[in-house]
Amino acid sequence: MNALELNKVHIKRGDIPIVHGVDIVAKPGEISVLLGANGAGKTTILEGTSGVIPIASGDIVLEGAQMCKASAGHRARSGIAHVEQGRTIFAEMSTEDNLRVGLHPESGLEQAYDLFPELKTRANVKSAMLSGGEQQMLVIARALLGKPKVVLIDEMSAGLAPVVVARLMQAVRLLADQGLAVLLVEQFANLALDIGDRAYVLRRGEVVYDGSCEILRNDPAMLHHLYLGDM
Numbered sequence: 455m456n457a458l459e460l461n462k463v464h465i466k467r468g469d470i471p472i473v474h475g476v477d478i479v480a481k482p483g484e485i486s487v488l489l490g491a492n493g494a495g496k497t498t499i500l501e502g503t504s505g506v507i508p509i510a511s512g513d514i515v516l517e518g519a520q521m522c523k524a525s526a527g528h529r530a531r532s533g534i535a536h537v538e539q540g541r542t543i544f545a546e547m548s549t550e551d552n553l554r555v556g557l558h559p560e561s562g563l564e565q566a567y568d569l570f571p572e573l574k575t576r577a578n579v580k581s582a583m584l585s586g587g588e589q590q591m592l593v594i595a596r597a598l599l600g601k602p603k604v605v606l607i608d609e610m611s612a613g614l615a616p617v618v619v620a621r622l623m624q625a626v627r628l629l630a631d632q633g634l635a636v637l638l639v640e641q642f643a644n645l646a647l648d649i650g651d652r653a654y655v656l657r658r659g660e661v662v663y664d665g666s667c668e669i670l671r672n673d674p675a676m677l678h679h680l681y682l683g684d685m
């Protein structure tokens with residue numbers, strides 16, 4: 455079964471239609487990669503899925519349950535985790551206290567520290583003092599501690615050094631290998647295609663490619679044309 459399904463989802467910003475009837479799935483154990491030029495509507499899709507903004511029409515289905523009328527809080531508790539752009543941390547709180555915010559009552563912090571041992575060594579440090587990469591690890595780890603079924607990750611690599619981005623990509627792959635469904639929005643298409651399974655390329659709010667990451671990985675010209683819109 456798909457963990458997450460978007461069926462014919464339309465989303466507006468104010469009165470302006472931005473997303474025009476997209477079909478997207480995320481499956482347990484897989485990374486679905488959502489690519490596209492700036493302004494294509496990637497962030498809008500993630501926000502519509504987690505309930506940050508409403509959708510105009512279509513279905514959002516989580517493990518068979520209809521979510522599109524549910525509040526953002528209900529969606530989060532049902533298993534849709536959203537790692538938003540911009541690394542929202544409680545800057546005055548320690549790393550560990552930030553993690554506790556996301557904690558499911560029946561779990562401990564081990565999962566976070568297993569994935570990112572870097573955070574354990576920084577557990578008592580005020581999170582404002584963490585590097586950008588560590589802050590990104592923190593918000594991903596915090597999302598996991600709520601025991602989600604699917605995690606939506608928006609441009610986790612923004613502003614980070616390549617070696618840090620590689621580390622984050624490896625961790626996201628590991629999460630999928632452990633059975634989580636991931637929907638990953640990424641500006642560095644090649645890096646995302648390296649770890650991803652299923653790819654979607656979005657252009658002006660429409661899906662213009664829906665297929666394997668491998669095909670795009672092996673055909674840079676095709677990816678280029680998909681971005682530019684002459685294919």
Ligand code: ATP
Nearest residue numbers: 467468472490491492493494495496497498499641
């Ligand atoms: P980027 O890589 O730049 O984040 P994106 O593919 O994620 O691009 P969105 O951020 O979803 O694209 O933006 C899609 C369209 O919606 C753009 O035309 C953008 O100007 C518009 N838009 C985004 N956020 C808002 C907002 N809060 N209010 C009004 N319009 C918005």
